[in-house]
Amino acid sequence: MRFLILSLAALSLAACGERDAETASAGCAHEATQEVTWTSTEAPDVITTRAEGPSCAQAVVTFVARDSAGNPLWTFASTYFDLSAGGLLPEDYEPVSDEQMDAFLAGWADVTVSSSGELPEWREGVATLTESATTFTYDTPFERETYEMLRARNLAMICYAAAVEATQCLVIDPVSRAPTMIVAYGP
Numbered sequence: 431m432r433f434l435i436l437s438l439a440a441l442s443l444a445a446c447g448e449r450d451a452e453t454a455s456a457g458c459a460h461e462a463t464q465e466v467t468w469t470s471t472e473a474p475d476v477i478t479t480r481a482e483g484p485s486c487a488q489a490v491v492t493f494v495a496r497d498s499a500g501n502p503l504w505t506f507a508s509t510y511f512d513l514s515a516g517g518l519l520p521e522d523y524e525p526v527s528d529e530q531m532d533a534f535l536a537g538w539a540d541v542t543v544s545s546s547g548e549l550p551e552w553r554e555g556v557a558t559l560t561e562s563a564t565t566f567t568y569d570t571p572f573e574r575e576t577y578e579m580l581r582a583r584n585l586a587m588i589c590y591a592a593a594v595e596a597t598q599c600l601v602i603d604p605v606s607r608a609p610t611m612i613v614a615y616g617p
Contacts, residue, residue, distance in 0.1 A: 473498030
C-alpha cells in the first residue's frame with residue numbers, strides 16, 4: 431500500500447513537471463542587452479531588458495542597469511501592455527509575436543547617455559519645475575536648490591521609458607554614488 435501511494439505521488443509530481451515545462455515552452459521569455467558608458471568612463475555598464483510571462487502580451491518586463499562588475503544599479507518593472515499601450519491588458523488582447531517583443535526590448539534597452547545640464551532650468555520664484563518647462567510636464571523628487579545643483583554639475587544621465595508617455599531619467603548622486611531619479615517627464 432505504501433508503495434502504491436508513493437508511486438502515485440511520484441506520477442503526480444512528474445505530471446506537474448510536464449505541465450510546467452509545457453507552460454514554460456509556450457510562454458514568453460526574451461532578453462536584450464546594451465552596453466552604455468554611464469557610471470564610469472573606464473568600463474561600460476550593461477542595460478538588460480527582459481520579458482517573461484505566459485504569453486508576450488501578458489509579459490512582465492524588467493529594466494536592469496548593472497555596473498561593469500555586474501552589481502545592480504537600478505531596476506524597474508512593469509508590463510509589456512502598460513509600456514506599449516497603457517493601462518491594464520484587456521480581455522480581448524491581440525497576441526504579441528516573438529519578433530514584436532524582441533524589437534520592444536531592444537528599443538527599451540537602447541538608452542543613450544546625456545547630461546543633466548540638458549534638463550530644463552527650474553527658474554527662481556516658480557513653485558514647480560513643470561511651470562519652468564515649455565514642452566513636457568516635469569516632476570522631480572528634489573527641491574529647487576538640489577535639482578539646480580545636480581543640473582549644473584552636468585552629470586551623466588540615462589533616460590528610459592517608464593510608461594507609454596512617461597520617461598524617467600537617472601544620474602549618479604555625487605554624494606552617495608548611488609543612482610537616483612532626477613526627473614520624470616511626459617506630456
